[in-house]
Amino acid sequence: MYKIISNVYDILLYLPLISIRLKVKKIIKTLGVKSIIDICCGTGNQLKMLKRSGYDDLTGIDLSENMLKVANRGKYKLKCQQQDATKLSFKDDNFDLGIISLALHEKPLEVQNLVLNEAKRVIKKDGYLIVVDYMFDKHAFILGVLEIFIVEAMVGGDHFRNFRKFIKNGGLESITKDKFEKINEYKFHFGGTRCFVLKNIK
Incomplete structure (x- = not known):
């Protein structure tokens, strides 16, 4: 799938994601951190935004060779690796x-947990993890839920099946609560998308 959409990914998702990326950059500035890893970095847009803001110790990893080709293009040279x-x-x-x-949300539950466990391992004690993903609770308005559901249904396949299981299991809260301490939360897309700021208590 990413081989097909890698070259148009940023065009399609720029407007839906720009407010989230700007918020993530603002959060990072308040935390006073230096070394940052973007896990499943895709086309590297968040890292490029941070690079433009003066951050240098940036690492990105993604499994998709095509997404990484896009990430490593342009004037802002990134350390994005296939992992x-x-x-x-x-x-x-x-x-x-x-x-x-x-x-x-697009991954099976066991893979979600493995990714979070690896993030916990490579992040320093009392370091931070910022996670953006879906959660359809009482704070999510129906408009946001419908918009997200339609987009995910259009992708279809295992991606959509995993998304539905992710939501049924409780979304972002359910998979992070036992691994990290939540210190802040922000809502986007009428509450259907959440940004959790988590502390790595080991």
Whole structure:
């Protein structure tokens, strides 16, 4: 799928995601961190935004070779590598902060947990993880729920099946609550998309 859409991914998702990316950049500035890893970084747009803002110690990983080709293009040179997010090559306690943005809902539950476990391992004690993904609770308005559901249904296949299971299991809250301490939460897309700021308590 990503081989097909990698070259148009940023065009299609620029407007739906720009407010989230700007918020993530603002959050990172308040945390005073230096070394940052974007897990499942896709085309690297969040990292490029951080690079333009003066951050230098940036690493991105993604499994898709095509998405990484796009990430490594342009004037802002990034360290984006092809890696499996469930088996990162980095040593323990290596980064001040990690980012996982809209990458968990499309994966089976066991893979979601492996990705989060690896993030926990490579992020320093008392470091931070910013996770953006879906949650359809009482704070999510029907308009946001419908918009997200339609987009995910259009993707279809295993992606959509995993998304439905992810929502049924409780969404973002359900998979992060036992691994990290939530210190802040922000809502987007009429509450259907959440940004959790988590602390890595080991």
